Amino acid sequence: MLTALRIFFPFILSLGLTYAQYDLVVYGATPQGVTAAVAAAQEGLKVLLLEPGRGVGGVLTRGWLATLDLAEDREGLLQGGLFRDFYRRIGKEASFDVVQAEQAFWAMLREAGVEVRLEVPLDRVGVEAGRLTLLETPMGTVGAPYFVDATDTADLAFRAGASFTQGREDTGLDGRSMAATLVFRMEGLPWGAVFLALNYEGQVRRTGAGAWERSG
Incomplete structure (x- = not known):
């Protein structure tokens, strides 16, 4: 981020x-x-x-x-x-x-x-x-x-x-650039269902997933 x-x-x-x-x-x-x-x-x-x-x-x-x-x-x-x-x-x-x-x-x-x-x-x-x-x-x-x-x-x-x-x-390493963040848009998915599913994965299954506000 x-x-x-x-x-x-x-x-x-x-x-x-x-x-x-x-x-x-x-x-x-x-x-x-x-x-x-x-x-x-x-x-x-x-x-x-x-x-x-x-x-x-x-x-x-x-x-x-x-x-x-x-x-x-x-x-x-x-x-x-x-x-x-x-x-x-x-x-x-x-x-x-x-x-x-x-x-x-x-x-x-x-x-x-x-x-x-x-x-x-x-x-x-x-x-x-x-x-x-x-x-x-x-x-x-x-x-x-x-x-x-x-x-x-x-x-x-x-x-x-x-x-x-x-x-x-500048750190004495190499010329490789920082990895970019993959950002994409999805349509047709109800945010409420995604929100609940991600929090279920994180809180119940302990996968590290989660969701809050607009982000998952």
Whole structure:
């Protein structure tokens, strides 16, 4: 499962002043991209959020990773900040509806005044003296003093010449990537029956199965 808040720390790339139409350009409308853009806009910056895909929310909404790993103590949820705002908007449930989650992200962006453009792939990046200065996209050239790469693949950082390791190389192991989570949708199954069957398996047969809220 994806640890909530681990998603909220994007990679700040560089500083440049050419073609500065915005104070900050965030590339990638993943959860970390949305929250970086919202946080900056709430501080008064003019922010542009670009996304190569068709929606916002990344793995939570486009990848259907619809269960959060929450950290709680006896007084309640430990995570705060913008995550807590998002959590409130999806009904304060660890498992959530992906459509509702995307609507929550859109509401946060709209309320913060972030300009959002979808389906904007990168054509080229401009780098001057080791600093990223502009992006060339089908919508035109975009410049800003600051850029954030919030993509899952670090596409912008790679094109800008940032150093990187692949897979587990940074630990001195190999270049293999982390296994992906298989997520699929089923139709025609009554959730109530699935819920009871999984909990029966776990509690009576001790198989480790279980179900709660929207997840099994």
